[in-house]
Amino acid sequence: MISLTHYLVLSGVLFALGFYGVLVRRSAILILIAVELMLAAVSINFVAFASYLDAKLFTGVIFAIFVITIAAAEVGLALGIVLRIYRERSTANVDEASTLKW
């Protein structure tokens, strides 16, 4: 029997991995991938809670669908901005985008 705790631990690990990725990666694209990992953890959480709390009320599942949709929109938007930076400076590394300080 798989309990709610299993799902929560899985999503917690996934979220932590994503957070670690955001902190250590230099490329903007890889940071976006790490953020996607965090959002996947969120979806797991919502679906798990939805099915364990009240199988008839599926608000959590709907929430997960919204999260997936909005995450796709966010990546599209962010890639547009990354592309612009790349055209200007021929790099998509965040540590080289440093003209604005303090």
Next chain:
Amino acid sequence: MNLDYSLLVPEFLLALAGVVVLLADTFRGELKSGRQLLPWLTVFGAALYGATGAAAGSMTSEFAGIFAVDAFTAFFRVLFAVTLVVVVVGSHEYVSKNIRHQGEFYTMLLFATVGASFMAGARELLTAYVGIELLSFSLYVAVSLAKSDSRSGEAGLKYVLLGGLASATLLYGLSLVYGAGGSTSYVEIAKNLEHVEGLRMPLVLGLVMVIAGVGFKASAVPFHMWTPDAYEGAPLPVTAILSATSKAAAFALILRLFSGPFLPVIGEWRTTIAILSLSTMVVGNLIALQQTNIKRLLAYSSIAQVGYMLMAVVTMSDVSASALLLHMGGYLVTNLAVFMGVIAFYNHSNTEEISGLHGLAETNPFLAMVLAAGLLSLSGMPLLAGFTTKFILFQAAASGGYLWLVTLAVIMSTISLFYYLKVIRQMYVVLPDGSQLPYATEPSVRQERWSMSPSSTLVVSVLFLGIVVVGLYVAPLAVAADNAARALFKA
């Protein structure tokens, strides 16, 4: 379930205005009116939104349990509408000179306001989340819209990456709150959290993550890192929207969340918010001391203001909520006056450096007076809006039992006077040729006077009147804030 769509008419009108502006820009060749039409359409949409929103102010209704239409929502609808109208009219000259993609610019401002409006009215987590993302996405685009300025792209990149991180954190927190509260409806969560037992740990973790997420939107320290960069890189009118609409929407959401669903567990988050408030006002004010760019200075000054406003969240009650709403109104008027003044100055001089303001009192005394009044009001000088509203805010926090926090806030307000006066000194003490007053000989060449464009003059004068009127006669705004706060706690 109440599925009366007429409750959402203001938001529909605003979104429709956004689509119409986009179409009018696409077919501007056929319309033969060029781009002259776009700001008018935007202002018209915003005015309709504000009028219909204000007309619904006396209602207490709910759309399908997810969107409340009450005095609180009406208060913010009017604030957002006024902000949008002021920014569009006041930045008309700036936009036509500096922004190539005007259709997208106005559309993004309209959509951002729709998102903000949904954040203020949401009574359910998913609605609130979609509102946040609509606001954020529009602002990501708007910040990176100045294609000729490479700072703009960098600011957009930093904003979108950190924003993605923050919204993922917020969502994880919301999912845990959903698990512990058993529902996404604010009312249900409040009911279930009154006797939560098994899921204490996830709940506390969820609360902390939600605070981090909304703290990012409101730019509270330590989640403020994006603020100065986005403010400096964004085109000036977008910076004004960031500091007004975005901040007000974040506080509307905070008020709705922490006065409703999270109120039963106030013991779990009160100290966290108090620490956030403390660090925000200290860091914001101290870093502001060494800024040389006016946009960056205003970014840190707005961070400091967030610190003061968070005090009212710590002592959550109808009195402090009303004080917070009142201060939000006073802050918006003041801040917009300063930003519109800076935009008018930029149109003439093309500089954002504080040192570039030297001698403004000689070359444009009216603008110098408005900027000085706005900055003094931000620091909390008597007779101006900032003093009255801040006084009531501090009083509410003190009577809520957080005297040590208020003491610190008063000290920080005094420190803030230093960097506001630095700007005023440039305008009044330094002469146009760079010499300083007490030692200056008679200026050899008299500087030419210049005047603002008619639209800038209009907006700046109205906002200046606003600062003085709110400072001297605060009653109407206070009554509106009071009604809004009462609706918040009744719901």
